[in-house]
Amino acid sequence: MxxxxxxxxxxxxxxxxxxxxxxxxxxxxxxxxxxxxxxxxxxxxxxxxxxxxxxxxxxxxxxxxxxxxxxxxxxxxxxxxxxxxxxxxxxxxxxxxxxxxxxxxxxxxxxxxxxxxxxxxxxxxxxxxxxxxxxxxCLTHDTQETVPNLPLWHEENVQQVICTPVDIEAFAGRQVEGFLDVAHFAWVHTGTFADPENQFVPDYSTQETAQGFNADYWSTVGDYPASDTFKKADDFKILRHFEFHLPFTATLTIHLRQGAKQVIMNAASPVSARKTRLFAPIVKNYDLDDKVQDVIDYNLKIFEEDRLMVETQKPERLPLDLKLEAHIPADRSSIMLRRCLKKAGFDQFFLI
Ligand code: FES
Ligand SMILES: [Fe+2]
Missing domain, CATH: 2.102.10.10 (Rieske [2Fe-2S] iron-sulphur domain)
Incomplete structure (x- = not known):
């Protein structure tokens, strides 16, 4: 650094x-x-x-x-x-x-x-x-805040890839909510890593941290197309570990088999209240010879799958009052996101 x-x-x-x-x-x-x-x-x-x-x-x-x-x-x-x-x-x-x-x-x-x-x-x-x-x-000169942590980035024998920035016509709070959401895979990501038949979301929990919260989600959804054979195994299960860092950054560590890990940082940079530039550095400790452009293209395809949802949902800004929306059990992370933002003092994010 x-x-x-x-x-x-x-x-x-x-x-x-x-x-x-x-x-x-x-x-x-x-x-x-x-x-x-x-x-x-x-x-x-x-x-x-x-x-x-x-x-x-x-x-x-x-x-x-x-x-x-x-x-x-x-x-x-x-x-x-x-x-x-x-x-x-x-x-x-x-x-x-x-x-x-x-x-x-x-x-x-x-x-x-x-x-x-x-x-x-x-x-x-x-x-x-x-x-x-x-x-x-940072737009202030006396901040006490730190740059969010990206696990694995500084370790030996890893491949680091920095995706081309993605411009999104939506509020950063909505974009990061989508990144933390685990119930949309079977509906939105069927062109990349998800199975449309695998709609069930196993129970998971969140833990508050100094910067936001963590969530550990044991998923039966695959990781990337190359793992097709692996994900068909009966006992297929991978840990998706999310770390949310206020106000709009989250990292997802996907624990694959035998110590293989991939970490994706979703850093939603708020251009304005209605525009976001998404930065996504990615690091993995397997398949180190993958073509960088292939890794970028695959991840951009995933972000493109999310675009229509996040750019059209209402309200455009993120309601922090839980009573203003309906929630389902799979929403534990997005509920925690609202709680963290509210605790940090934000209360004006609701706007029709
Ligand atoms: S040099 Fe005159 S406006 Fe910049
Ligand atoms: Fe998504």
Whole structure:
């Protein structure tokens, strides 16, 4: 893990919500203290990259191996820097050519090259952590929160794969709810890993943790198409271990036979209250020679199977009051998700 650029505070830390913010002020301030992925490290090359997190537009660029995440607003006259270019010494604003380099600092004013550059012309940067092949950021500068844990990632002899980000027209809370849901496999995932005849959900329990909750689910649903023969055995059973980390990340460890494990992280990054960019780093300790693109394609196919449900369900935001919906026994995880979010102080997620 690499912690970089302690944020440069060129503006006071007042409440300064993004314009056109789709969250309530209270929810935005609570959400802003968590870490979210905003890009794959491999995608940060020699041009500035655009991302949006909690309605805040961001520019991401690399300079001398340091990754900078900053507001996508030129401190001079407010033009987005993602419209500009990168000359190797920094990102150049397309309007008057000011350039921003290491630490987000302005290092060139083309129209007055001799002038001392005031701090006011530095970018408003955010803290950055590089972890699991992803660039994580946090929109507050004094957070106590940590990046969610991805089991197995740091072990020897594993294959690490970072899926292409998936853009979803739905709230992140709804998306992560779908990832934790175990009753939809036989209905939604029949094109990938599930059997339409295997609809029964065995009993399972959840345990609260400091960051959210864990759930252990002994499943009779297979893991991936290659295991067809294995899953037909009478005693077929695999452990699906879920770890939910507030507010919108979960990992699923699938325990296969003889110590073989696969872990999928579902990090739902809230672009706005109605849009999500899903990042999914995956690690496994078997079939290490699988083609990376095949692993990505297979997992993207699973996420695509979920798309129609999560993009059309109502209400669009997640009701935290359990009385507002009907529940079935298989919903233990999604009930616990609501309890954890409520306990963390969120109470405005219900909106028709
Ligand atoms: S607006 Fe960016 S250099 Fe003037
Ligand atoms: Fe699903």
């Amino acid at each position: 690499k912690m970089m650029n302690a944020a440069i505070k060129t503006q006071p830390l007042n409440i300064d919500l993004p314009s056109h913010c789709t969250f309530s002020t209270e929810d935005w301030l609570k959400l802003a203290k968590y870490w979210y992925p905003v890009a794959r490290i491999e995608d940060i090359q020699d041009v500035p990259i655009k991302a949006t997190l909690l309605d805040e537009n961001l520019v991401i660029y690399k300079i001398k191996e340091e990754i900078i995440v900053a507001r996508d607003v030129c401190p001079h006259r407010g033009v987005p820097l993602t419209l500009g270019s990168h000359d190797g010494e920094g990102v150049i604003c397309p309007y008057h050519g000011l350039r921003f380099g290491e630490g987000g600092k302005c290092n060139r004013i083309p129209s007055s090259p001799q002038q001392t550059i005031p701090n006011k012309l530095n970018l408003y940067t955010y803290p950055v952590i590089e972890q699991y092949g992803l660039v994580w950021t």
